[in-house]
Amino acid sequence: xxxxxxxxxxxxxxxxxxxxxxxxxxxxxxxxxxxxxxxxxxxxxxxxxxxxxxxxxxxxxxxxxxxxxxxxxxxxxxxxxxxxxxxxxxxxxxxxxxxxxxxxxxxxxxxxxxxxxxxxxxxxxxxxxxxxxxxxxxxxxxxxxxxxxxxxxxxxxxxxxxxxxxxxxxxxxxxxxxxxxxxxxxxxxxxxxxxxxxxxxxxxxxxxxxxxxxxxxxxxxxxxxxxxxxxxxxxxxxxxxxxxxxxxxxxxxxxxxxxxxxxxxxxxxxxxxxxxxxxxxxxxxxx
Amino acid sequence: xxxxxxxxxxxxxxxxxxxxxxxxxxxxxxxxxxxxxxxxxxxxxxxxxxxxxxxxxxxxxxxxxxxxxxxxxxxxxxxxxxxxxxxxxxxxxxxxxxxxxxxxxxxxxxxxxxxxxxxxxxxxxxxxxxxxxxxxxxxxxxxxxxxxxxxxxxxxxxxxxxxxxxxxxxxxxxxxxxxxxxxxxxxxxxxxxxxxxxxxxxxxxxxxxxxxxxxxxxxxxxxxxxxxxxxxxxxxxxxxxxxxxxxxxxxxxxxxxxxxxxxxxxxxxxxxxxx
Amino acid sequence: xxxxxxxxxxxxxxxxxxxxxxxxxxxxxxxxxxxxxxxxxxxxxxxxxxxxxxxxxxxxxxxxxxxxxxxxxxxxxxxxxxxxxxxxxxxxxxxxxxxxxxxxxxxxxxxxxxxxxxxxxxxxxxxxxxxxxxxxxxxxxxxxxxxxxxxxxxxxxxxxxxxxxxxxxxxxxxxxxxxxxxxxxxxxxxxxxxxxxxxxxxxxxxxxxxxxxxxxxxxxxxxxxxxxxxxxxxxxxxxxxxxxxxxxxxxxxxxxxxxxxxxxxxxxxxxxxxxxxxxxxxxxxxxxxxxxxxxxxxxxxxxxxxxxxxxxxxxxxxxxxxxxxxxxxxxxxxxxxxxxxxxxxxxxxxxxxxxxxxxxxxxxx
Numbered sequence: 001x002x003x004x005x006x007x008x009x010x011x012x013x014x015x016x017x018x019x020x021x022x023x024x025x026x027x028x029x030x031x032x033x034x035x036x037x038x039x040x041x042x043x044x045x046x047x048x049x050x051x052x053x054x055x056x057x058x059x060x061x062x063x064x065x066x067x068x069x070x071x072x073x074x075x076x077x078x079x080x081x082x083x084x085x086x087x088x089x090x091x092x093x094x095x096x097x098x099x100x101x102x103x104x105x106x107x108x109x110x111x112x113x114x115x116x117x118x119x120x121x122x123x124x125x126x127x128x129x130x131x132x133x134x135x136x137x138x139x140x141x142x143x144x145x146x147x148x149x150x151x152x153x154x155x156x157x158x159x160x161x162x163x164x165x166x167x168x169x170x171x172x173x174x175x176x177x178x179x180x181x182x183x184x185x186x187x188x189x190x191x192x193x194x195x196x197x198x199x200x201x202x203x204x205x206x207x208x209x210x211x212x213x214x215x216x217x218x219x220x221x222x223x224x225x226x227x228x229x230x231x232x233x234x235x236x237x238x239x240x241x242x243x244x245x246x247x248x249x250x251x252x253x254x255x256x257x258x259x260x261x262x263x264x265x266x267x268x269x270x271x272x273x274x275x276x277x278x279x280x281x282x283x284x285x286x287x
Numbered sequence: 288x289x290x291x292x293x294x295x296x297x298x299x300x301x302x303x304x305x306x307x308x309x310x311x312x313x314x315x316x317x318x319x320x321x322x323x324x325x326x327x328x329x330x331x332x333x334x335x336x337x338x339x340x341x342x343x344x345x346x347x348x349x350x351x352x353x354x355x356x357x358x359x360x361x362x363x364x365x366x367x368x369x370x371x372x373x374x375x376x377x378x379x380x381x382x383x384x385x386x387x388x389x390x391x392x393x394x395x396x397x398x399x400x401x402x403x404x405x406x407x408x409x410x411x412x413x414x415x416x417x418x419x420x421x422x423x424x425x426x427x428x429x430x431x432x433x434x435x436x437x438x439x440x441x442x443x444x445x446x447x448x449x450x451x452x453x454x455x456x457x458x459x460x461x462x463x464x465x466x467x468x469x470x471x472x473x474x475x476x477x478x479x480x481x482x483x484x485x486x487x488x489x490x491x492x493x494x495x496x497x498x499x500x501x502x503x504x505x506x507x508x509x510x511x512x513x514x515x516x517x518x519x520x521x522x523x524x525x526x527x528x529x530x531x532x533x534x535x536x537x538x539x540x541x542x543x544x545x546x547x548x549x550x551x552x553x554x555x556x557x558x559x560x561x562x
Numbered sequence: 563x564x565x566x567x568x569x570x571x572x573x574x575x576x577x578x579x580x581x582x583x584x585x586x587x588x589x590x591x592x593x594x595x596x597x598x599x600x601x602x603x604x605x606x607x608x609x610x611x612x613x614x615x616x617x618x619x620x621x622x623x624x625x626x627x628x629x630x631x632x633x634x635x636x637x638x639x640x641x642x643x644x645x646x647x648x649x650x651x652x653x654x655x656x657x658x659x660x661x662x663x664x665x666x667x668x669x670x671x672x673x674x675x676x677x678x679x680x681x682x683x684x685x686x687x688x689x690x691x692x693x694x695x696x697x698x699x700x701x702x703x704x705x706x707x708x709x710x711x712x713x714x715x716x717x718x719x720x721x722x723x724x725x726x727x728x729x730x731x732x733x734x735x736x737x738x739x740x741x742x743x744x745x746x747x748x749x750x751x752x753x754x755x756x757x758x759x760x761x762x763x764x765x766x767x768x769x770x771x772x773x774x775x776x777x778x779x780x781x782x783x784x785x786x787x788x789x790x791x792x793x794x795x796x797x798x799x800x801x802x803x804x805x806x807x808x809x810x811x812x813x814x815x816x817x818x819x820x821x822x823x824x825x826x827x828x829x830x831x832x833x834x835x836x837x838x839x840x841x842x843x844x845x846x847x848x849x850x851x852x853x854x855x856x857x858x859x860x861x862x863x864x865x866x867x868x869x870x871x872x873x874x875x876x877x878x879x880x881x882x883x884x885x886x887x888x889x890x891x892x893x894x895x896x897x898x899x900x901x902x903x904x905x906x907x908x909x910x911x912x913x914x915x916x917x918x919x920x921x922x923x924x925x926x927x
Contacts, residue, residue: 042403115495218392
């Protein structure tokens with residue numbers, strides 16, 4: 001802020017001291033245009049060929065709408081579960097020392113490192129009727145594979161690192177005096193956590209959960225194996241796009257994809273804006 | 288030192304819960320992959336891995352990864368240098384744009400490439416006229432792989448280079464060092480471990496990408512099948528052991544990635560303590 | 563409420579941060595814990611607060627009045643604690659910060675919300691921040707944040723108030739102002755307070771009594787005046803102000819060091835004398851008792867006195883002298899001026915280990 005007003009005060013942009021502006025700008029812009037922006041034109045070109053009525057008919061098709069419900073519902077459940085589980089893991093990893101902590105910490109990145117298809121077939125196998133987990137859970141009346149629970153489970157698996165890895169650094173950086181101030185003022189563990197620590201972690205927790213939710217909405221490889229893909233019941237939206245493509249219905253695929261794309265980008269933008277506001281309040285910015 | 292939640296009972300309860308849940312949720316699947324792969328003994332596993340189609344898939348997967356990494360590396364370093372060393376209009380937008388691949392569903396990513404470069408797309412039909420086919424062939428797989436992996440290197444470098452600031456490079460400029468020398472002698476030694484980790488992540492994602500690749504590959508056995516697509520086909524054919532044999536290879540790469548990360552973090556932490 | 567410590571020590575792993583210490587602070591006293599970093603002063607304060615636990619030895623006791631708090635958890639000790647970096651809750655308004663301690667009390671003993679409101683407003687009035695009640699900490703200056711932190715600590719009407727380097731993070735001017743204001747508040751409300759500082763000026767100005775610490779030990783406990791006049795040992799003497807050293811050999815009542823000579827009433831042998839800058843007199847010629855030729859190398863005429871840096875062949879480290887502005891003009895001091903120094907007083911702390919009484923002698927004149 002101050003450096004900017006300084007530049008304005010001088011009435012000119014400061015001269016660039018370091019070399020490589022032109023080169024790095026050239027590489028970056030070329031790459032972003034060719035790899036990120038140009039492909040989007042294909043999507044809009046395809047959509048332009050559709051009338052509004054056709055577009056509306058495709059995206060409100062009954063089976064597609066059912067897939068929205070399944071996807072959003074499962075992603076919401078997965079996100080909420082991950083918020084709680086991720087917070088617990090981040091807390092334990094930051095606040096306590098215990099044997100195996102390094103291993104637990106390393107394990108947190110597994111879902112990012114493991115290919116989604118591998119996660120998909122593994123979860124499907126584990127939770128099928130004769131899998132290790134399925135054998136335990138089914139007698140209890142909990143069917144996971146080929147139900148929305150399985151979808152939520154797969155989503156939760158692939159997105160848990162988002163919550164842990166966003167909350168963890170914030171908790172690490174939280175000054176010890178916050179705890180101490182709360183304790184000297186007589187707060188119990190629970191009250192102190194609820195009124196001092198949780199609000200401190202809130203922006204990171206919401207951001208992490210939001211990112212996990214966005215990721216879950218688009219997840220494909222980890223889900224299709226465990227989902228069972230029953231029309232109206234366990235079909236996710238990404239699968240609907242995939243099916244349209246296999247039928248060479250590019251227009252239909254594009255229409256549904258545009259909905260997914262719009263929702264993901266809008267959510268990403270919302271998370272960024274919300275985070276910006278919150279941070280502004282905590283770190284100054286008057287008014 | 289007194290902190291919230293430091294009581295013995297609370298501590299034990301929370302650690303216990305975290306460890307048990309993480310073991311069930313994260314560790315068990317990892318164990319299951321290898322258990323399934325070796326379910327019928329090492330001979331069957333080996334036969335599955337050395338099967339002609341599996342070898343072809345491994346070859347294609349590695350080929351794609353080897354081509355993807357340098358592209359992502361150049362882009363990631365250039366972008367990180369640009370947004371951390373200069374201020375210019377549009378800097379924030381550029382930084383947001385590179386996150387798009389993280390937010391976009393892989394299937395959608397595959398789709399947009401298919402629409403552009405496929406036979407019906409405007410660029411694809413032009414290429415088709417010149418007898419160049421990108422989709423349902425390895426170039427298409429390479430393109431979508433680059434798309435989904437391009438943020439990793441930049442994402443690792445940007446926060447680090449931002450935190451380090453440009454004082455050292457500026458000092459080098461005052462000492463008269465030319466641009467390339469500054470990067471090689473001053474910047475690179477500071478970022479090499481983050482760079483390495485970025486490459487490792489890029490590699491992990493490149494060999495494992497499924498959704499986007501499955502849209503553009505056509506999945507022709509022995510030709511355009513990457514390892515993840517290959518294991519899907521085996522799984523759909525009820526060849527569980529074969530599928531998990533391939534899966535275990537990918538899981539091994541994932542494990543190596545985790546080990547590398549832990550190693551690099553340990554190294555960084557040690558450097559902080561003993562500067 | 564008085565504070566009594568008995569046999570309070572602390573080990574971190576194998577290193578001893580605090581040797582077992584006894585300390586009595588009477589009710590209503592304002593006591594400063596003074597020492598360099600690593601002297602154990604903050605550890606001692608945090609042990610009293612209950613933020614650290616003292617080594618568990620049989621005799622270790624902490625008493626607030628008649629109340630034994632040795633094994634009491636920090637949240638039950640009824641202390642007010644002010645942190646160096648304020649430690650305000652960033653996501654709460656000033657009002658909510660001050661009200662925090664009251665709102666987390668168990669429901670039975672918690673005041674009504676109306677009562678809480680009026681109490682918080684009274685506190686904010688006291689720290690002159692009532693118009694800031696609905697601001698967030700990030701919108702306040704450092705000094706204002708520290709006042710909020712103080713109001714927050716006082717909201718529960720604590721028996722004792724503990725302050726950890728309360729002004730350490732503030733700039734010089736604000737620090738002055740807050741110091742005076744804390745003294746005022748202390749006199750008005752008459753609580754027992756203990757504060758940590760590494761700034762000797764702050765400790766001497768603010769405290770009724772000062773506890774000087776080094777290396778986990780209490781070196782001296784005294785009023786500021788006594789401390790300055792009669793330092794118990796060399797450490798205290800050196801820590802409480804600038805010191806000039808004069809090392810040489812005494813023979814027949816004259817200390818010689820190069821071409822410097824000083825008449826002293828001491829036995830023959832090697833000797834080290836310590837001199838305060840304001841106890842040095844500068845003159846164009848040597849006196850009968852002191853022949854200490856020096857050369858002015860730097861002058862800083864800022865403040866009530868002029869600070870003059872002196873060097874000479876016979877000196878290892880440069881000396882510092884403070885002279886009045888009148889003397890400064892009379893002597894026509896500039897860099898390079900050659901003149902003679904003569905100590906009005908000097909101090910010596912012979913053989914530290916024998917703990918002999920230190921001597922401070924008027925120079926023979």
